[in-house]
Amino acid sequence: MTSKTLSKWSSSNMGMACTHAISGFGYGVALACGRNTEAGSMTALSFKERSPSRWEKHQKQISYYLLLVAAVCFLLLCCTTGFEHGQTLYEVNLSLLLGLTPLYLPFILYWGLRRTKVDMRRKQCHVRNLRGTSTLGLSTVIVSDLVGTMTKRRMRVSEIFVDMALLSVDNLGVSAQSPRFIELIQASVLCNDAVICPGNIGVPKMQKDMYGNILDIALLKFGLIILPNIDLLRQDHEKVANKHYTSEDKVQVTVHRTRDADGQLKLILLMKGHCDVVIRRCSTFAIRDEELPLDEQLQEIILSLADGLLEAGRHVRAFAYKELSDELEFRRFSQVNTGLEGGEYKYRDYLAVDTYSLRFLGMIATYNPPRSTIPKAMDRCRAAGIKLIVVTQRKPKMAKALALDVGILPAASDPFQAPTKRMPYVADVVDMSVYADEKPQHQRRHIEHLLLNHRDLVCAGTSTDQLHWIADACRRLGAVVSVIGGTLHDTPAMRSSHVGVARYGCAVMCEASADLILLDSSFATLVSVVGDSRLLFENLKKALAYCLATNTCNLLVYCSFFLLGIPLHIHIMDELILAILVNLVPALTLIYEPPEENLMQQMPKVYDDFLLNSRLFFVSHILVGTIEAAAVFMTYFVFMADKGFLPRTLLDLHIAWNDDMLDDITDSFGQEWSSEARQQLECQVSSICLMAITAMQCTNLVLTKTGRANLLAHGFRNWRLLLAVLYLILICVLLCIMDSTVCLRLEGTNELHFGHFLWTNWPFMVLLVLLESTRRYFLRLFPDSWLELVTMY
CATH class of the missing domain: 3.40.50.1000 (HAD superfamily/HAD-like)
Known part of the structure; x- marks a missing residue:
């Protein structure tokens, strides 16, 4: 091997013989071994570890959050160990752990990825790896x-060079009937690996299904228009040898057996390939009825024309012709197919053919439209x-x-x-x-x-x-x-x-x-699904902001139980109802929310790629969560005052309240409450507090539809979210009718009235609507302000 380059794969001068010995022993020269070969290097690179995806980064964030929640709950459990009535305290700690643990998070993430996968499939993009749907955005x-x-992969013939004239396919005219033109088109059909698929009888010519590379298919389709019968032409010119086109030699050579005008057998050789390669093997050029020598000046003219077509984005193929008159070649190819139908021996002797001294037929330029x-x-x-x-x-x-x-x-x-x-x-x-x-x-x-x-x-x-x-x-x-x-x-x-x-x-x-x-x-399909991936990330953060709003209420209820001694805590079953039925199910509808602004006109958020960020925690825990917790406490104190327990009476009452041995606890008006009566009252408190959280989450669900846009301008096209709002209202109504899940063994515990409950909660709903609407208004009025830096998650 001789080469002027450092890469063995870029060398144009290389001689290779048999690569294996069938029997005995043999000698060979190893150009490269193992990873130094092209296949070896590609294999090593192909099995490298993949780059970390966006999904893995989010998994780390969620893992850190879960570890933090577990650590806080364990610390609180250690601090409260040793108190009286340990069973009740353990239940309160376990309720806090369930309330802060995002049980809904895996379902929301999976549902969002699946929904985005379905949307991408509708846009002709199949997702093999769900993690890719998140990283793409x-x-x-x-x-x-x-x-x-970026092109259609459907070539068509655009220009034809024959008889020293460049013809446009759109304006062929009389030139399409010239003998040289017909000879060139016949050569493009015979020196061609494309075939018409079976089952196309009666199908229009340009709609027939074909098998082969796109360039050969384009030449064959053009031949269907010009020539009367391609099948008969190929039958009359039986292919007895074929050297396929390769990127190394850049030519295809075929040998055909046919008969001349006198009925005598003859062999013709056809060549198709790059113009500079084909023209070096030609010695003559046919112009109309005469055959001229192909001198250097004529070659330069043809090559410059080919370069001009290449600069115009055309794929140019030159064609050449030769009759094989050598007696040895004639005898060899005449017996090629004897008893050897198919198999590797059908085209065995093409390398022995002299592929020089050809006659240049012309060039055909094809165009791959964008x-x-x-x-x-x-x-x-x-x-x-x-x-x-x-x-x-x-x-x-x-x-x-x-x-x-x-x-x-x-x-x-x-x-x-x-x-x-x-x-x-x-x-x-x-x-x-x-x-x-x-x-x-x-x-x-x-x-x-x-x-x-x-x-x-x-x-x-x-x-x-x-x-x-x-x-x-x-x-x-x-x-x-x-x-x-x-x-x-x-x-x-x-x-x-x-x-x-x-x-x-x-x-x-x-x-x-x-x-x-x-x-x-299509490249356009990929750009389109980038917007779907970005929408997934935005909707996931909306769903998380909705679900995390209840954490503040859980924390404040826990603090009031231990620090103020108020006999209020959310039971474990209520926490599960809150996490699954109130948070998870409505949050899934936010995944279907349409974009509120053009996401494809925003820069990629590479440096803000956090599902759980400080701004989301601030809005969900401080702005929204505080109002929801205030609504729960107001509902609790109003209900307890209506039963006789004023707020000052409830302080430091949590230990005695849960003592089954005490039957003489008095309220603010001196009335005694037995253990059974306190259990019934606690069931009613559990139901009304769960109703308050559900009602506030119903309001929060509607407000979380948008992060900046006006709700009325954004619209309510997401019918799933409207059903979720009705679903949350139905839960509130059912809680008024049915007993709490922790009190199913008791009778007559539910004495709640929906109107009384609504009268207590509506001021906080209005306050939440006014606060969030005002915040969004100022976000639209003052973009890139400090308010956006603090609250725009």
Whole structure:
């Protein structure tokens, strides 16, 4: 092997023989072994540990919160150990532990992820990993390929070069009937691996299903329009040898057996490939009825025309023709199919064919049109503060043309100029092949400089290693990276990213490494589901703010029991009802809340990525929780005063209240209360306190719909939340009718009246509405003020 480059994979001069000995022994030269091979390096990179996801970060936050709650409750339990009536004290501590423990949190998170997965599926994005639905919304960099994700992957023939004339497919006219034109189209159909799938009888020509690569399919469909019968043409020109197109030699060669005008058998060789490769193997060029020598001047003209088509974003394929007149070749290919139907020996002798001294037929240019949704998706991506890096193996000129087509580069600007204030989102085209000869550490340094110095990037001529280094550099610089891939070579970069996104129909290894799969292979679909992921994060915080509001009431009830001695505590069964029926079930409806503002016009909240933050605790525990606790205490004191216990009488009464041996406890008016009567009164207190919390949570549920927007302007499109409001009202009504869960063994304990309860609680409901509405009004009036820094969670 001789090479001018440092990479063995970039060498153009390499000779390989048989790679294994069938019997006996053999000699060989090992170019690389193990991880030094391309397959070895890709395997090592593909099995690296994935980057931590957003879900894991949230799990740590929740774990810290649970440890803090457990530590506080254990400390309080230790402090209260040794008091009289230990059973009651243990029950109060256990009730506090259940009240502060977020039993609802795993269900809310799972339900939110599942709901977002369903929404993404409706938008043609299949979720393989639920954690990816949360991490995607935090993406600050998207690394995408150019061809396939931003184009339709459905080529069509656009221009044809024949008879030294460049013809547009839209204006063929009489030129389509010329013999040279027909000969070129026949060559494009015969030297073609695409086939029409069975079961297309009676289907219109342009709607027939075909199997093959997109370029061969485009040539075959165009041949269906021009030629009268493709099946008959292929039958008359039986293919006896085929060398498939590869990226190394960039040509496809086929040999066909047919008959001339006299009925004699003859063999023809057809070649299709890159123009510069094909034209070096040609010696003549057919123009109309004469065959001219293909001199250097004519070659330069054709190559310059091909370069112009490449700069316009066209895929150009040149075609050449030759008749095989050698007697040895004729005898060899005439016996190719004798007794060997199919199998590896059908096309066994194509390497022995002389593929030089061909006749140049012409060129066919195909166009891969961009998806119509890509320009709008680009604008949304840039408005959302997401850096876009587009990678492709195409040459810089063609990458530039494709980037212009899909809208990455503005049509009226030079992509090689630096961004200006007038056009701040101009991307830059970078030829990554100029760094291919440098050492890996130098290439990484260049990549980091490019990422820091450019807003968006279009990387042309990108190798597998460079794609992985781009994703790794973005991650090391602190970005949250999402990588779109579809081939085995994209797998290392997808493994290095936070979110791996695969196109539909990709390689098996690529699909196994992906978190999301784009069923329509469109970049616009990924940008669309980024908004769904961001909405999930916002709604999760709303649900948590709603649920955590009851913690203040639990804490104050606990403090009043131990510090003031008031005989008030929330029973364990009531805590479970509060956590599951009052908090969990209505909170799930907040997951379906539509966005109150355009989330795709906000910067990614990388430095504020906390489900449980100080602002959320302040709003839920201080602003809302204090009012809810005041409503509960007011309801309790009013109800107890109505039964004869004024507030001063309740102080330091908690020990005696729970003593079953005492039957002579007197209220404020001298009336004695027995142990059974106190139990009945305690059941009524338990019910009315639970009603008060439920009523305040019903008000809080409606207010939590928005974080900044006006409720009336935001609307009530979430019908699930309206059902949850009716559900909470129904719970309050049932608590007036039914006995408390802790008093089912008693009779006649419930003497509550809904009107009396509502008269006690409505001032606090109004106060909560006024306070939260005023806070939202000032948030809208003074954005980025201290109020937003303190209360906007």
